[in-house]
Amino acid sequence: MAVIESMLSITTHPGLSLLIWCAVLLLALYLGRNYAHQFIRSICRGIYSAMRLAASEVGRAEKRLAKRNREVLIARGMEGIERRVDRELSQMNTAVVKNARSYAALHHRISESIAHIDDDHRNSMDVPPSLPNWKPVIEAIAKIEHPGDAQVTEMLTEIHRLLQQQHVAAMNQHRNATRVRHSLLDRMLPLWTRTEKALRSVEQSMASLAGRAEKIDTTIQNYRQMQADTDSAVRVFSSSALTEFVTSALFLAVAAGGALINFDLIALPLAEITGSGTTIGPYKTAKVVAGVMTAAQLSLGLLLMESLRITRLFLVIGRLEKHLLTRITWIALTLLVVLAGVESTLALLRENMLADLAALKQALAGAQPSVVPRSAVPVAAQMAMGFILPFWIALGAIPLAAFLSSARMIAGSLGQAFLRLLAFSLRLLGQTSTSAGRVLTATYDLIIFPTLWLESTIGHMPRKSKQSEKPEGRTGFQKRSKKSSENEEQPGQLKESS
Structure with a gap:
């Protein structure tokens, strides 16, 4: 101021x-x-x-980020197509090996059936001779007139009897021969049926192989088209990556809900086992152990899915030999079953603890503890939940792997959009x-x-006096x-x- x-x-x-x-x-x-x-x-x-x-x-x-995202997206899409082709070729190889193993027995069975059919056919080719036409002869002899001589009458009667006898014998022989021929033809029917079934199985196997070959051919054609037209491949793979991201996120959220239920199910009995007053840092020991058990179930699920080659997060596991992968599969499955049994037991212990806590609260309130018969249904339901939830959490490894794989694509696309917006802002x-x-x-x-x-x-004042001299000043x-x-x-x- x-x-x-x-x-x-x-x-x-x-x-x-x-x-x-x-x-x-x-x-x-x-x-x-x-x-x-x-x-x-x-x-x-x-x-x-x-x-x-x-x-x-x-x-x-x-x-640079767009180029890198494009390369990663195309590589991921091509890897999916290659895995599909590999799966189809593996299934075709299994079918071919299976059919090749059964081909010798099938060939022997068909050859044996054909040999029996050929023998029966040859035997049935012998047609029985036609019956002699005895009737006119017998009728002619019966019409012969005799003068009443006893010898002539006896002779004609004997001839008539012999002719009748020969006729009956010929009829029986013809019937027997026809019966034998029909039995041979009837015996050929199951052989033909068995041969037809064998040939039909061969036809079904060949049709299955042809179908798989057609699928492989279609997949390879799509693979070549994607390699030739990378722009359309990027659009297709981007759409599939976004769809996979959304669906895997939903399934992962469901799996996370199961993990929370599992954590709450085993936290109370673990507090009784580890002691309610013990802590690890600022956290209670029971909650830490429950979280570790839930994470262990997820880890075992990842290990199991990697050994089964359903997911491919760890390249080291995928490069192992088949017998080592089989061992890892059985070890992970055994540990998972053990954890499921432990959690089922903890669920039973939790139900008993809740009943004891309810009785204790009634006693502290001064009320007479009421004896209510306990139903086995809630106990069985909690034990079933304790046994099923570890497997549910283990299956969450599949959407987790899909989420991580698709999140890379989504993060790259968002980063690219952010850089483009930043450049525009600058x-x-x-x-x-x-x-x-x-x-x-x-x-x-x-x-x-x-x-x-x-x-x-x-400035204009002197310019006006000199305007005629410098008009353009x-x-x-x-x-x-x-x-x-x-x-x-x-x-x-x-x-x-x-």
Whole structure:
């Protein structure tokens, strides 16, 4: 306040002093106008150049990240197709080996059936001879007239009897031969049926192999198309990665809910076992042990899925030999079953502890403890939950692996979008600094407009007397305005050069 009062006391009138100081300030600003303009333009030009340089570097980083994301996305998609082809080839190899092992027995069975059919067919080719036409002969003999001689009558009667006997014998022989032939043909039917079944199984095996070969051929064609047209492959793989990310996140959330239930199920009985007062750091020992057991179940699930080659998070496990993978599978499964049994026992202990705590609360309240018969259904349900939840948590390794694999793609895409937005923001900031420089220059001139108006007026007075001599002359203010406009165009030229 004292400084202001001393400044206003240079004259007897404070208003006049204020006008004098304003005039001095305007004069000082007018004299430093060019330097102030140069300072403002230099600052804005520096900010513009820095922002443009930063934007170009961020753009290069975004291009490198986009290239890397593209490579990772294509490699992941191609790996999925290769795994599919590998699975189909493995299944085809298993089917071929199985069919090849049974081919010898099948060939022997078909050959034996064909041999029996051939023998029976040859035996059935013997057609029984046709019956002699005894009827006309017998009727002719019966019609022979005899004069009543006893010998002739006896002879004709004997001939008739013999003919009848021969006819009956021939009929029986023909029937027996036909029966034998029909039995041979009837015996050929199951042989034909067995042969047909064997051939049908061969046909089904060949059809299965043909179907698998067609699937492999289609997959390989898709693989080649993806290699030829990487843009469409990137679009397809990006969509599948996003779908896998969302679904795996949902399944992982369900698995996390099961882990929380499992933690709460075993925390209370573990507190009784480890002691409710013991702690590990700021946490209770029972909760730490429950968390470790839940994490161990997830770890065993990961180990089991890796040994079964369902997931591929650990390349070291995938490179092991088959017999070692089999051992790891059985070890992990055994430990998982043991943990499931332990948790089932802890669930039973928890139910007993809850009943004891309820009785203790009633006794402390002074009420007579009521004897309520306990149902076995809640106990069995909790024991079943304690046995099933470890396997549920172990199965959570599959969505966990899918989530981690797809999260890499999603994080890369988000990082690429962030870098693109950052580059745009830097360019916008640089362009804004240029416009801000123009606005500040114009504001500076607006503040000292009285001096500029006075300069323009004084500059026009001698020009009017010499207008006929120099009709095209310019004032100093116009020259400075032109120079100012030329200087303001330099950031635009710098932008084009960038």
